[in-house]
Amino acid sequence: xxxxxxxxxxxxxxxxxxxxxxxxxxxxxxxxxxxxxxxxxxxxxxxxxxxxxxxxxxxxxxxxxxxxxxxxxxxxxxxxxxxxxxxxxxxxxxxxxxxxxxxxxxx
Amino acid sequence: xxxxxxxxxxxxxxxxxxxxxxxxxxxxxxxxxxxxxxxxxxxxxxxxxxxxxxxxxxxxxxxxxxxxxxxxxxxxxxxxxxxxxxxxxxxxxxxxxxxxxxxxxxxxxxxxxxxxxxxxx
Numbered sequence: 001x002x003x004x005x006x007x008x009x010x011x012x013x014x015x016x017x018x019x020x021x022x023x024x025x026x027x028x029x030x031x032x033x034x035x036x037x038x039x040x041x042x043x044x045x046x047x048x049x050x051x052x053x054x055x056x057x058x059x060x061x062x063x064x065x066x067x068x069x070x071x072x073x074x075x076x077x078x079x080x081x082x083x084x085x086x087x088x089x090x091x092x093x094x095x096x097x098x099x100x101x102x103x104x105x106x107x
Numbered sequence: 108x109x110x111x112x113x114x115x116x117x118x119x120x121x122x123x124x125x126x127x128x129x130x131x132x133x134x135x136x137x138x139x140x141x142x143x144x145x146x147x148x149x150x151x152x153x154x155x156x157x158x159x160x161x162x163x164x165x166x167x168x169x170x171x172x173x174x175x176x177x178x179x180x181x182x183x184x185x186x187x188x189x190x191x192x193x194x195x196x197x198x199x200x201x202x203x204x205x206x207x208x209x210x211x212x213x214x215x216x217x218x219x220x221x222x223x224x225x226x227x228x
Contacts, residue, residue, distance in 0.1 A: 034214035049214035087152050091214050094166035101151040
């Protein structure tokens with residue numbers, strides 16, 4: 001099974017900052033890497049799939065990159081509504097493991 | 108529009124059973140794989156189980172294997188999670204989510220609102 005490790009586990013940044021979250025897989029795989037946003041009391045929301053494809057309706061300040069075992073979610077110009085926990089996920093084969101999450105807060 | 112509505116959660120004693128249901132609408136249910144994902148209190152998302160579009164292929168995580176069974180009824184547009192021998196560490200919000208369309212591999216683009224399972228004596 002592929003294990004997904006995110007870093008950092010939490011971060012705090014100012015509104016307008018650029019924020020980067022890293023996800024490392026225990027073994028390489030194809031491009032089936034997704035990022036989700038989870039706010040308290042809300043349903044998880046798909047942000048990015050296939051490493052870098054933005055889901056419809058997601059603001060363009062979100063972007064994804066990477067390959068092999070190392071992937072990145074970037075939020076350009078952090079906004080107050082971006083406060084959430086972000087999860088990466090390998091969805092190509094079962095078990096479709098999630099990373100442990102990165103909590104993003106505003107300073 | 109796509110909708111997924113979970114039901115069946117509740118408070119149950121350790122060792123007992125529970126059946127979760129997820130009713131789908133707004134898309135051709137029989138052409139999509141379906142997943143269950145859970146989130147325990149103050150914990151992250153944990154993928155639990157998947158069932159293929161036709162129901163012939165299933166996979167569950169190690170910690171629930173032998174206790175949880177995923178199934179579906181395409182005529183009823185419903186996916187189920189039968190949970191037996193429940194333990195306190197099964198306490199979580201359980202979400203169903205839409206997965207792969209036939210012939211493709213897809214991330215989880217639609218999620219239900221979740222149903223809460225509490226295992227406690």
